[in-house]
Every structure is written in structure tokens, then in C-alpha cells.
Amino acid sequence: MQKILVARPIFPDVIERLKQYFDVDWNQGEVLSAQELTRRLADKDGALTAGDPVGPAVLAAAPRLRVVSNMAVGYNNFDMAAFNAANVLGTNTPDVLNESTADFGWALMMAAARRIAESEHWLRAGQWRKWTYDGFLGTDLYGSTLGVLGMGRIGQALARRAKGFNMQVIYHNRSRVAPEIEAELNAQYVSKQDLLRRADHVVLVLPYTKENHHTIGAAELAQMKPTATLTNIARGGIVDDAALVEALRTGKIAAAGLDVFEGEPNLNPALLTVPNVVLTPHIASATEATRRAMANLAADNLIAALGKGPRAGRPPNPINPEVIGKARS
Ligand code: GLV
Numbered sequence: 506m507q508k509i510l511v512a513r514p515i516f517p518d519v520i521e522r523l524k525q526y527f528d529v530d531w532n533q534g535e536v537l538s539a540q541e542l543t544r545r546l547a548d549k550d551g552a553l554t555a556g557d558p559v560g561p562a563v564l565a566a567a568p569r570l571r572v573v574s575n576m577a578v579g580y581n582n583f584d585m586a587a588f589n590a591a592n593v594l595g596t597n598t599p600d601v602l603n604e605s606t607a608d609f610g611w612a613l614m615m616a617a618a619r620r621i622a623e624s625e626h627w628l629r630a631g632q633w634r635k636w637t638y639d640g641f642l643g644t645d646l647y648g649s650t651l652g653v654l655g656m657g658r659i660g661q662a663l664a665r666r667a668k669g670f671n672m673q674v675i676y677h678n679r680s681r682v683a684p685e686i687e688a689e690l691n692a693q694y695v696s697k698q699d700l701l702r703r704a705d706h707v708v709l710v711l712p713y714t715k716e717n718h719h720t721i722g723a724a725e726l727a728q729m730k731p732t733a734t735l736t737n738i739a740r741g742g743i744v745d746d747a748a749l750v751e752a753l754r755t756g757k758i759a760a761a762g763l764d765v766f767e768g769e770p771n772l773n774p775a776l777l778t779v780p781n782v783v784l785t786p787h788i789a790s791a792t793e794a795t796r797r798a799m800a801n802l803a804a805d806n807l808i809a810a811l812g813k814g815p816r817a818g819r820p821p822n823p824i825n826p827e828v829i830g831k832a833r834s
Contacts, residue, residue, distance in 0.1 A: 578598055591833065606789045766787075
């Protein structure tokens with residue numbers, strides 16, 4: 506029987522599905538260190554990860570490994586050059602999380618714009634003595650301009666929701682989306698600079714790549730309106746967190762909502778000292794239904810990639826399909 510590692514605690518019924526096909530080594534404890542991950546992968550044919558870094562050293566130490574299935578749409582934890590060199594397949598879980606993640610982007614953006622977390626902390630701290638007309642004044646979403654940086658599937662789902670808020674949608678992306686999608690979303694393609702200057706609410710929904718490192722830094726924050734909000738539901742490292750702290754402190758922008766951080770789960774401690782930022786622990790796709798769909802899709806990918814199940818040899822979400830059928834190197 507082929508052996509797999511499931512590197513994270515996931516739904517037990519998904520583990521049961523995997524056990525129909527494989528001998529399963531399931532980590533139900535803490536996140537595995539690089540050393541422990543490497544050790545446990547040494548005799549495995551496949552793995553199910555969720556953000557665990559997999560690079561050349563891990564692959565070299567796991568000569569039987571044919572596939573690593575990431576339970577996430579983003580796969581910046583995979584060194585894809587190393588996967589390609591070793592003929593190891595990587596898979597991810599796109600689409601099933603689009604709507605939950607877009608919902609959450611709105612939740613964070615609204616919380617930042619309307620100072621929900623900040624005022625709630627103040628209330629919990631027992632500081633509410635009387636109602637005042639100027640307490641926690643925020644910025645409107647209705648009728649404002651939404652700037653979406655990264656117009657992929659999640660960006661589009663997010664933009665689709667803007668209609669009910671009567672918002673003007675502007676976006677920037679590596680490439681322009683199809684005219685019919687622009688028309689459906691009523692979205693206008695603009696330069697990154699225009700987006701930063703014009704948007705009342707900027708939301709980041711782009712993948713993390715080397716090129717996107719610190720896409721939003723001090724220079725970009727300086728271009729934004731002092732009344733604007735910035736929401737990051739994409740990846741840590743896209744925003745320069747130290748520069749963001751400074752911009753929030755000095756009023757370069759009004760507020761921010763962050764679900765992802767540089768070096769998470771260890772965040773820049775200065776973020777905890779600024780009131781005008783809403784912080785959540787990377788939970789944008791975390792609904793019961795969506796996490797279940799992601800876990801099942803990650804299992805489907807693993808089962809199919811290892812030649813089992815109804816889609817044997819045809820995993821639904823290959824990242825590097827060119828290695829399928831090639832001998833491991
Ligand atoms: C979560 O961050 C994902 O990439 O799915």
C-alpha cells in the first residue's frame with residue numbers, strides 16, 4: 506500500500522477517505538518543524554500539506570514522493586522549481602474558497618472602515634460612559650470607490666459584491682480580465698498608481714511571488730488617500746508591515762484590515778500597538794463548509810495523483826501538470 510503523510514489535523518472523515526487507498530501517517534499535533542517534516546516524508550509516496558514549506562532539501566530526502574497536495578489555493582510554500590526538477594507534482598485547492606474568502610474580505614474592509622474592532626475593544630475595556638456624536642467616526646463604503654489589486658477568481662468574487670454598495674470598482678492586475686468580466690463587474694482597469702490614488706478602499710487579492718514582495722510599501726502607502734483603508738486577504742509579505750504600521754500611526758491612511766502577515770504566526774509586534782488595524786489569524790476561508798470542501802479537494806488531488814479513485818492519473822488541480830507521468834528524479 507502506498508504511504509502518505511497528512512501534515513496537519515484535518516476532518517477525520519477525510520482521513521477515513523484517504524485510508525481507503527493509503528497507509529496514512531497523520532500528524533494531529535503541532536505544525537511539523539522542517540526537520541520533522543523531512544523525517545516523516547522519507548518513506549512517503551504523497552503528502553497533504555497546508556502552508557508547510559516544501560523545497561529542494563525536503564524533496565531530496567523523500568525519494569519516493571510523487572505528489573504534495575496543498576490544502577490552500579496559494580502555494581508559495583512550494584518551491585516549484587524544485588518540484589519541477591524532481592518531477593514531483595504539486596496541487597492546490599482553487600475555486601472552492603472563492604466566495605467565503607470574498608465574504609471575509611468585505612468583513613475586514615467594513616470592520617476597518619467602520620472601526621468595529623477598535624470600538625469593541627474600547628467598549629470591552631469599560632470605557633463607554635456616554636454616547637457622543639463624534640465617537641469612532643469612520644469612512645463610508647456605500648457609494649465609494651473600491652480598488653481591487655489582483656483580479657483573479659477571488660478578486661472577481663469580491664468585486665461582484667460591490668454592486669449592492671453602489672461602489673465604483675477599479676482594479677489592477679498582471680493582465681486585463683476579459684471585457685465581458687469587466688462589463689459584468691462594472692470594473693475599470695487602471696494602473697497600480699491610479700488605483701492607489703483613487704480608491705477609498707484598497708483590497709489585496711494577489712498571489713505572493715518574489716515580484717509581489719512588498720507590493721505595498723512606504724511609497725505606495727504615501728500615494729493613498731488619508732481617508733482610505735487597506736485590506737490584505739492575500740499573503741503576508743505583499744505588504745511591508747513595518748511601513749504599514751508607520752502609515753497607520755502617522756495617518757497616511759485611515760485604517761487597515763489584515764488576515765495575513767509577514768512571518769506569521771509571529772507578527773510584527775508594533776501591529777499590536779496600533780488601534781486602527783483589524784487583525785485576524787489567517788481565517789479568510791475558514792467556514793465549516795469551505796474548509797471541508799478544501800480538505801476533500803486536497804484529498805481528491807492526492808488520490809488521483811497517486812493513481813487511485815475515479816480520476817486516477819487526472820488530479821483536478823495540478824500546478825505543474827507537465828511532470829505527470831514522468832519518472833521521479
Ligand atoms: C489560504 O490562504 C489559501 O491560500 O487558500
